[in-house]
Amino acid sequence: MDASPLVWTITVAGVLGLLLFDYFFHVRKAHVPSLKEAAIWSSLYVGIAILFGVGVLVAAGVHSGSEYFAGYITEKALSVDNLFVFLIIMTSFRVPREDQQKVLLFGIAFSLVARTGFIFLGAALINSFAWVFYFFGLILLITAGNMLKPESSESKSGDNVMVRIARKIFHTSPDYDGDKLFTVHNGKRALTPMLLVMVAIGGTDLLFALDSIPAIFGLTQNVYIVFTATAFSLLGLRQLYFLLDGLLDRLIYLSYGLATILAFIGVKLVLHALHENNVPIINHGEPVPVFEISTGLSLTVIVGVxxxxxxASLLSPAGRAQTAIANARRHATDYLDLGYTADHTERVRVYDALRHEEEIIRSLGGKYRKMVHEEPELMELLLSAHAEHEESVQRAAREDAGRQAGE
Structure with a gap:
């Protein structure tokens, strides 16, 4: 499938148009999207990606269509894994809930630019050096192994090297000023945490590209399909974040599934490299007659895994318990942090969500309730949240009584 310059122009314009539409109609005015809003727009973006894939099937044939869908599904799954890191970064920076959309959209736009650069670089290397397939395959196998290692939240926190350097070199403000990137602090112009969190997101996006681009090149070497599958996997990621919020921690086995997929694609790349071999130290620079994994088999394995x-994650009692405990901790922290959001409706939503997670924990049985009681810091956090809520209810009642007496 060779895309003409006109097709490339229309495609790039369409992607940029969707990003601009997202900004001006959804993100420009800070607000917390409802579950319904997130579900509708997330479904719309997935629908656009599927329709595009159907168009590829009709216009270019089953092989190209299968490559697109295999690439799109793989990149989408990796994007969902990226949302875990976005969640950790925004939690560590205490990004106000109503401003998180802007951070996410920046991350998506930056990621799209970075991955486009990596795509054309990767394509140039593949066209010039066949041994690059060995290199890409090795990267994916190493990445798959690293995903199986236990990793703490601190290792993925927003306090990365770029942020530490920015804080040392530039004057920074400790507090947000709406969604502004610069403010005045102690009489001087300063960077806000909003700019720092964008720097953190941008830095992690570069690392994500090092994993995702070799993965999709393992499924197809068609640059147009690589670009479109990557772009459509990123579009709608902002809506998906708010749709899956609260369920991300539930996918406790996702890292194992992604590690399996990356390892599978890594093996496929190595086999392809052997089939096209021209490295002198391997088989005297001659191709090695090995089995090559077809696109259809790749798509079946990816979807199946x-x-x-x-x-397995959704049906696992351990997954439900881990999700409920993690969400309860997050909701209690958000409720107690009065600077987290100025939206009263959002605070009510957070408290109701906290109560819901506590009900889930109680319904899971003694084994999982014991997990909560064995964490004294979590118990103290939950008790503080309930005490704050009780005080706020009494305060509101006194204010209503005062208003009625004044009337």
Missing amino acids: LVVTVL
Whole structure:
């Protein structure tokens, strides 16, 4: 499938148009999207990606269509994994809930630019050096192994090297000033945490590209398909974040599924490299007659692994318990942090969500309730949240009584 310059121009214009539409109609005015809003727009973006894939099937044939869908599904799954890191970064920076959309959209736009650069660089290397397939395959196998290692939240926190350098070199403000990137602090112009969190998101996006681009080149070497599958996997990621908020921690086996997929694609790349071999130290620079994994088999394995992984996570009692405990901790922290949001409706939503997670924990049985009681800091946090809520209810009642007496 060779895309003409006109097709490339229309595609790039369409992607940029969707990003601009997202900004001006959804993100420009800070607000917390409802679950309904997130579900509608997330479904719309997935629908656009599927329709585009159907168009590729019709216009370019089954092979190209299968490559697109295999690439899109893989990149989408990796994007969902990226949302875990976005969540950790925004939590560590205490980004106000109503301003998180802007941070996410910046991350998506930056990621799209960075990955486009990596795509054309990767394509140039592949066209010039066949041994690059060995290199890409090795990267994916190493990445798959690293995903199986236990990793703390601190290792993925927003306090990365770029942020530490920015804080040392530039004058920074400790508090947000709406969604502004610069403010005045102690009489001097200063960077706000909003700019620092964008720097952190941008830095992690570069690392994500090092994993995702070799993965999709392992499924197709068609630059147009690589670009479109990557772009459509990123579009709608902002809406998906708010749709999956509260369920991300539930996918406890997702890392195992993604590690399996990356390892599978890594093996496929190595086999392809052997089939096209021209490295002198391997088989005297001659191609090695090995089995090559077809695109259809790749698509079947990717979908199968993701289905098994997601179902195992959602049906697992351990997954439900881990999700409920993590969400309860997050909701209690958000409720107690009065600077987290100025939206009263959002604070009510957070407290109701906290109560919901506590009900889930109680319904899971003694084994999982014991997990909560064995964490004294979590118990103290939950008790403080309930005490704050009780005080706010009494304060509101006194204010209503005062208003009625004044009337």
